[in-house]
Each structure stands twice: as structure tokens, then as C-alpha cells.
């Protein structure tokens with residue numbers, strides 16, 4: 001499932017993050033710093049050094065917003081979220097086709113691992129600020145081209161081959177991260193998401209209360225069955 005979460009960041013947050021990134025010129029490094037063998041061969045971009053003060057502060061800011069986003073929580077069912085990283089593409093930079101590494105070590109120093117069930121990109125530049133730079137995601141239904149307004153998030157299965165088209169004008173700044181979901185299987189997670197949305201709609205429209213209680217029970221009992229932690 002491709003999950004589009006609109007307006008994760010408001011104009012104020014975007015401005016603050018944009019200013020912080022612009023003022024952190026010394027923290028931008030070659031994007032291959034966090035790429036595996038396969039990714040490094042095709043990755044041509046820049047990112048903010050992972051353990052820099054800038055990265056840690058901005059990462060925390062994005063995480064705290066995500067924790068309070070009901071659509072993100074319902075669609076991703078996050079168990080662990082890798083601290084968001086920040087990248088930029090300019091002057092023809094691109095990221096060729098690749099699949100993200102299955103397991104990463106959390107940067108906290110604890111040695112804790114995270115299985116990357118979902119990949120996520122939070123767009124920080126408005127689409128009119130650059131040409132090219134679409135995120136192309138392949139799944140069984142074909143190739144999806146994603147280029148969203150600043151502040152919007154796309155969450156997609158980390159199992160999919162994806163790439164970022166060359167940025168031929170302007171600069172594309174983004175934030176990216178991975179999620180280990182409580183529910184590993186994308187199909188099961190999609191069922192839970194659809195069920196949750198239907199229940200929310202019934203709650204909003206005042207559907208039969210006993211049925212709503214029963215459906216909410218079904219949701220939690222499926223979640224209990226399918227959660228792996």
C-alpha cells in the first residue's frame with residue numbers, strides 16, 4: 001500500500017526546518033554515507049551528517065510530529081521508527097533503482113536493530129522549486145510517480161524497487177526514514193487500515209453503537225493476532 005499523509009508539517013515547521021538546513025552548510029555530506037553496497041553504486045545526492053546536531057534536532061522535531069499524526073499511526077502501525085535523515089538533490093543528482101536494506105542498526109549506539117518494513121519520504125521543497133526529482137516506486141500495479149507538496153509524506157513498502165529521478169533544475173530537499181511496523185505483512189496492515197477508516201467513518205456519522213463496538217473489537221483482535229514485536 002502507498003500511503004499519502006498530507007500536511008505532516010505546516011508552513012511554520014517547514015520554514016524553521018528549511019532555515020536550519022540552509023544554515024548547516026558544513027553538515028551536508030555525500031549521501032553514500034548511509035548507503036549499503038547496492039545503494040552506494042547508484043546514489044548521487046547529499047545528506048545531513050547523521051550524528052550532527054542539526055540532524056538530531058530536526059529528526060526529533062519530525063518524530064514528535066509523526067507521533068501525533070493519526071493517519072500515519074493508523075496506516076503504518078509503527079513499532080520502531082528510524083530517526084529521520086535529510087537529503088537534497090541538485091544539479092542533476094539522482095538515486096537509481098534500488099531496494100532499501102532490510103535491517104539497519106539504530107544510530108542510538110544501543111546496537112538495537114530495526115527491520116525496515118516501510119520506507120518513507122517527507123517532501124520539504126515545494127514541487128515548483130525543482131524539475132525532475134519524482135520518487136518512482138514500483139509495485140505489482142506498475143510504477144507510481146510521487147512528487148508531493150512540501151510537508152506531505154509518502155509511506156511505501158520497503159520491499160519495492162524505487163528511485164529518484166534526476167533533478168534538472170532547482171533543489172529538492174527531503175526527509176527520509178524507515179519504519180518497523182507492528183504488523184509486518186503489507187496485506188494485513190492494509191486490511192487493518194481499511195477497517196480502521198471504516199470504523200472512524202461510522203463513529204463520525206453515528207452508526208449503530210453495538211455494531212461499532214463489535215467492529216472495534218474485531219480490529220483489536222486482528223491486531224492482537226497479527227502483531228509481531
Ligand code: NI
Pocket residue numbers: 098099100119162
Ligand atoms: Ni531507498
